[in-house]
Amino acid sequence: MELQNPFSNIIFMLSFLILLVLFKIVQRWSFNNSTTKLPPGPWKLPLIGNLHQIISRSLPHHLFKKLAEKYGPLMHLKLGEVPYVIVSSPEMAKEVMKTHDLTFCDRPNLLLSTIWSYNATNIVFATYCEHWRQVRKICVIELLSAKRVQSFRSIREDEVTNLVKSITASEGSVVNLTRKIFSMTNGITARAAFGKRNRNQDVFISAMEKVLVLLGGFEIADLYPSIKMLQCMSREKTKMEKIHRELDMIMQDIIDDHRSIHKEASNDEDLVDVLLKIQQENYYSEHPLTDDNMKSIIQDMFIAGTETSSEVLLWAMSEMVKNPKVLEEAQIEVRRVFDKKGYVDESELHQLIYLKSVVKETLRLHPVAPLLIPRESMKPCQINGYEIPAKTRVMVNAWAIGRDSRYWVEAESFKPERFVNSTIEFKGTDFEFIPFGAGRRMCPGIAFALPNIELPLAQLLCHFDWKLPNKMKNEELDMTESFGITVGRKHDLCLIPITRRL
Ligand code: HEM
Numbered sequence: 001m002e003l004q005n006p007f008s009n010i011i012f013m014l015s016f017l018i019l020l021v022l023f024k025i026v027q028r029w030s031f032n033n034s035t036t037k038l039p040p041g042p043w044k045l046p047l048i049g050n051l052h053q054i055i056s057r058s059l060p061h062h063l064f065k066k067l068a069e070k071y072g073p074l075m076h077l078k079l080g081e082v083p084y085v086i087v088s089s090p091e092m093a094k095e096v097m098k099t100h101d102l103t104f105c106d107r108p109n110l111l112l113s114t115i116w117s118y119n120a121t122n123i124v125f126a127t128y129c130e131h132w133r134q135v136r137k138i139c140v141i142e143l144l145s146a147k148r149v150q151s152f153r154s155i156r157e158d159e160v161t162n163l164v165k166s167i168t169a170s171e172g173s174v175v176n177l178t179r180k181i182f183s184m185t186n187g188i189t190a191r192a193a194f195g196k197r198n199r200n201q202d203v204f205i206s207a208m209e210k211v212l213v214l215l216g217g218f219e220i221a222d223l224y225p226s227i228k229m230l231q232c233m234s235r236e237k238t239k240m241e242k243i244h245r246e247l248d249m250i251m252q253d254i255i256d257d258h259r260s261i262h263k264e265a266s267n268d269e270d271l272v273d274v275l276l277k278i279q280q281e282n283y284y285s286e287h288p289l290t291d292d293n294m295k296s297i298i299q300d301m302f303i304a305g306t307e308t309s310s311e312v313l314l315w316a317m318s319e320m321v322k323n324p325k326v327l328e329e330a331q332i333e334v335r336r337v338f339d340k341k342g343y344v345d346e347s348e349l350h351q352l353i354y355l356k357s358v359v360k361e362t363l364r365l366h367p368v369a370p371l372l373i374p375r376e377s378m379k380p381c382q383i384n385g386y387e388i389p390a391k392t393r394v395m396v397n398a399w400a401i402g403r404d405s406r407y408w409v410e411a412e413s414f415k416p417e418r419f420v421n422s423t424i425e426f427k428g429t430d431f432e433f434i435p436f437g438a439g440r441r442m443c444p445g446i447a448f449a450l451p452n453i454e455l456p457l458a459q460l461l462c463h464f465d466w467k468l469p470n471k472m473k474n475e476e477l478d479m480t481e482s483f484g485i486t487v488g489r490k491h492d493l494c495l496i497p498i499t500r501r502l
Contacts, residue, residue, distance in 0.1 A: 037387035039085060041076035042067060049078030051223070059483055061370035064088065065400035074384055080223025085388055087396045090407060090431035093438070095383045096375075096394060097431070101439035108376040108393050110222045111231055112214055112240045122296035124304055124373060128440075134284055135297055140444045142274050143301070149447045151269070152192045153346055159187045160456050164463055171499045174469045178314055178492035181456070185310045186302075188452055193298050195258075195270035200250045207247050208302050214240050215303075216484030251295040271298060305445050308368045309452040311488035315366040316358055316457060318493055319414045321466055322477045326416055330355050334461045344459050346451060352458060357419035359453055360433075363402075363426060365414060367435035368486045370399035375441065398434045399487075407432040464497040 044050055054063060054077075064086045068075050073089030087093050096104050106128040113125040123139055126132035142148065163184045167175055186205050194201070214236055221230040221237075231237060258272045275294040282288050320327035333354045338344045375394045380387065388394075403411045409418070424430045426446070428438035436443035443449075460466075468477060480490040 037385075039074040039076040039383075039386040039388070040071045041078075042071060044078045049080060051079055053077075054079065059370075059481060059487070061397055061399040061487070064371070064395070064397050065403075068397070068400060074386060076386075080220070081226060082223055083389065083392045085392050085394050087394065088400045089404060090401055092383065093396050093398075093401060093434060094431040096396060097428070097434075097437065097439035097441075100381050100383065103377055103379055103381045104375045104394055105440040106376045106378045107441075108222075108374055110374075111219050111234060112236055115237065115240045116211055116215070116244055117299070118292045118296040121293055122300045123444075124300050128378065131287075134287070135293065136444065138275075138278060138284055138289075139297065139300075142278065143271055143297070144444050144448050146447050148274075149451065152188070153451075155191045156188055156451055156455055157345060159184050159191070160459050162187075163456060164459050167460075167464065167497050168499050171497055174494050174496055176492050176494050177317060178310075178489065178494075181313050182306075182310045184456065185306050185313075185452060189302055189306045191270070193271040193301055194254055195268070195273070200253065204247065204250045205302075207243050207250075208299070208306075210243050211240070211247075211299075211303065212307060212485060214243070216486075247299065248295060251298060252291065255291055255294060271301060301445075304443070305448060305452075307486050307488070308445075309449050311368040311486055312359065312362055312366070312449075312453050313456055314489055314493050315368075316362040316453070317460065317466075317495070318477060318479060318489060319362055319365070320358065320461075321468065321495065322474050322479070323414050324474055326358065326414065327461075327466070330358055330416075330457075331461045331465075334458050338458070338462050344455070344462050346455055349451065349454050349458065352454065353420060354416060355454060355457060355461070357416035359450070359457070360419045360424075360426065361414055361416040363435035364408070364433060365402060365412075366481075366487070367398040367402060368488065369435075369437075370397065370487050371395040372398055372434075372437045373441070396434070396437070398437075401432060401434060404432060462500075464499055467496040467498065469494055469496055 042050055042053060045052060053067070054060060056063060058066070064075070065088060067077075068086060068088035073087065073092045075086045075088065077084040077086060087096050107120070107125050109120060109127065110125070114120050117125045120126050121131060121135075123132065123135050126135065163180055166180060190201050190205065217236065219234065219236060221227075221234050224230055254272060255276070258270075258276055272294070275289065275297065278284060279289040279291075279294065320330060333352060334344075337348050337351045341348065372395070375396075377388055377390055377392045377394060379390050382388070402408070405411045424433050426433055426436050428434065428436065428442045431438065436446055468474065478489075478491055481487045482490045
């Protein structure tokens with residue numbers, strides 16, 4: 001009789017137990033992932049879910065479009081331990097942002113944005129609550145109303161004139177349009193927000209640029225919210241806390257400066273003046289607006305307003321240079337309207353039908369927030385027969401929707417004329433075209449953004465002809481996109497201006 005190794009039974013039992021535990025883990029994962037009611041999506045690995053699929057060289061909105069072609073316009077992913085739903089068709093976007101808007105109008109609590117936004121007491125990242133309703137109301141009625149936007153007209157005209165002067169000074173040589181346009185839009189927002197130039201304005205703007213870079217990254221702690229230790233270990237968290245302290249000091253200084261100078265209501269009120277008045281008179285709520293609330297709102301105007309408008313302008317110029325016939329047609333229109341006047345100002349912008357279509361077509365192909373801003377479901381919800389559990393993060397792929405060939409003929413081509421006699425608008429009712437989002441969380445800054453885009457474009461087309469450097473052919477212009485919270489050009493747009501005398 002063969003003698004058995006006394007340990008072999010124990011080893012066998014242990015191996016069996018380990019296999020059983022592993023089997024159970026995989027079974028639980030498969031069960032979670034194969035719940036028939038969840039929207040379809042790619043197979044998930046234990047612990048990391050679909051992370052391995054999104055960590056690729058593709059930009060997330062490109063990758064999600066490709067995956068949606070396989071799994072459908074309502075697609076379920078798991079990134080780390082967090083469930084995500086990606087929306088990729090106008091029909092599903094309407095379900096999320098209209099039919100079930102109230103369920104999906106929350107924002108997730110993310111580590112870095114919460115630090116930067118005074119514990120999410122701003123507008124952009126605030127959770128759906130009474131505070132958000134109050135600050136959004138202030139924003140819509142007081143800060144970004146048509147009347148307020150109009151009151152900043154002279155600031156815009158002044159800053160755009162400076163842009164034209166600085167380009168004229170470099171006539172015939174290569175101009176970095178990216179830097180010039182960013183400096184102009186920063187100037188407009190800073191003067192509208194703070195009034196006169198502040199001594200710390202440049203430090204403020206450079207700190208805001210760092211914030212954008214940090215907010216654009218993927219924070220691992222946000223994908224495993226149950227492991228609190230990851231938050232403490234985050235290097236980005238330390239960086240964000242430092243920038244936040246720096247920005248806080250600058251803005252407190254600006255607020256204190258404004259407080260010390262009493263201004264009567266007048267046309268030259270800036271946004272800090274308006275917020276101080278609301279704070280003093282307390283006419284929006286029983287809860288007073290604190291200094292921190294004011295700072296977080298002002299930050300929103302910069303983060304949501306400056307980079308977005310600059311990127312749209314740069315994409316519009318890039319697309320026109322790439323499509324010389326469009327450039328020519330836009331120039332003919334602008335010059336017809338303004339040549340007899342002798343100068344470009346805002347009063348005739350409404351006549352620029354083709355230019356407005358250029359802006360729309362730019363927003364269709366290059367929505368600068370291609371996945372909008374993430375939302376989170378507040379309770380379970382059924383869409384198209386699928387179950388979306390509470391606390392699911394939702395991303396709407398506005399970039400993919402703007403290229404949906406069921407809605408757009410020659411969807412990949414830049415053809416502004418498609419908008420000339422069309423009733424399609426970006427006001428959140430035509431779900432095939434949602435560069436500003438839709439529903440309760442829709443962008444409140446459209447009226448502020450449009451003149452910041454249309455006026456400089458009209459000036460750039462009226463005063464200059466444009467050539468590419470190094471004898472580059474138009475079709476060779478690089479259109480690679482950057483990675484981040486907003487998606488602009490990866491490489492600066494450098495062009496040669498040829499001044500045209502009026
Ligand atoms: C072309 C320029 C702009 C584009 C493409 C744009 C786009 C967007 C998008 C896609 C959202 C998210 C909508 C959603 O979640 O459904 C948003 C939100 C927001 N935008 Fe804009 N935006 C622009 C300009 C501005 C400007 C100029 C301001 C203010 C000065 C502004 C202020 C905001 C704010 C405060 C929110 C947050 C709204 C909320 O969560 O309640 N935006 N924007």
